[in-house]
Amino acid sequence: xxxxxxxxxxxxxxxxxxxxxxxxxxxxxxxxxxxxxxxxxxxxxxxxxxxxxxxxxxxxxxxxxxxxxxxxxxxxxxxxxxxxxxxxxxxxxxxxxxxxxxxxxxxxxxxxxxx
Amino acid sequence: xxxxxxxxxxxxxxxxxxxxxxxxxxxxxxxxxxxxxxxxxxxxxxxxxxxxxxxxxxxxxxxxxxxxxxxxxxxxxxxxxxxxxxxxxxxxxxxxxxxxxxxxxxxxxxxxxxx
Numbered sequence: 598x599x600x601x602x603x604x605x606x607x608x609x610x611x612x613x614x615x616x617x618x619x620x621x622x623x624x625x626x627x628x629x630x631x632x633x634x635x636x637x638x639x640x641x642x643x644x645x646x647x648x649x650x651x652x653x654x655x656x657x658x659x660x661x662x663x664x665x666x667x668x669x670x671x672x673x674x675x676x677x678x679x680x681x682x683x684x685x686x687x688x689x690x691x692x693x694x695x696x697x698x699x700x701x702x703x704x705x706x707x708x709x710x711x712x
Numbered sequence: 713x714x715x716x717x718x719x720x721x722x723x724x725x726x727x728x729x730x731x732x733x734x735x736x737x738x739x740x741x742x743x744x745x746x747x748x749x750x751x752x753x754x755x756x757x758x759x760x761x762x763x764x765x766x767x768x769x770x771x772x773x774x775x776x777x778x779x780x781x782x783x784x785x786x787x788x789x790x791x792x793x794x795x796x797x798x799x800x801x802x803x804x805x806x807x808x809x810x811x812x813x814x815x816x817x818x819x820x821x822x823x824x825x826x827x
Contacts, residue, residue: 601755637819638819639716639801639816639817639818639819639820640756640801640817641817642814642815687755687756689755695805695808695814695815696743696805696807696808698743698744698761698763699761700746700758700761701756701758701815702758703755703756703757704755705753705754705755706753706754706755
């Protein structure tokens, strides 16, 4: 009963380095999301995928790219990391989309520090 | 601008006592309101989801209320346990299409239950 699995759990990058955050869900959900959580702020949507092959920008997409590899997997890539991208990143999935009434199921996050 | 404000920011109560957390929102047009529990170092977990027509919903010792007229919600925790120590996040969904349907997250109330 894994739910949403994120890797890695922790990562330290130097400014300018790149990395990909991995996310997989085993609930057969159509919609998947990437959020970031910063101290004193609510979670903010980075990118959203309503179904395999589709992606849309959220509130804070600059500096990020995503790939919906298949129905299970949704990855987030930082091409050139900046200190402002230090944050906790959460992947989530849901049965229906942002306009629906089904809950989001979150992974346990990736804690990223950019020095 | 859509906003969700939660109070108090933090709260300490004795085990066995009840408590109530507040959420005020200005999200429009309203679709649903959600409460999530986030343990330290983990992703948020859904507690309740209420649509416009629902004014109360329970999940075990957690009871959420919604007053859509005053745009207020509360989360009542009965007979608190040490495991209730967590952040509680209020999330309000606005009606729209695709990514125009937006979830606005509050910053959370951090609850500590002590012996």
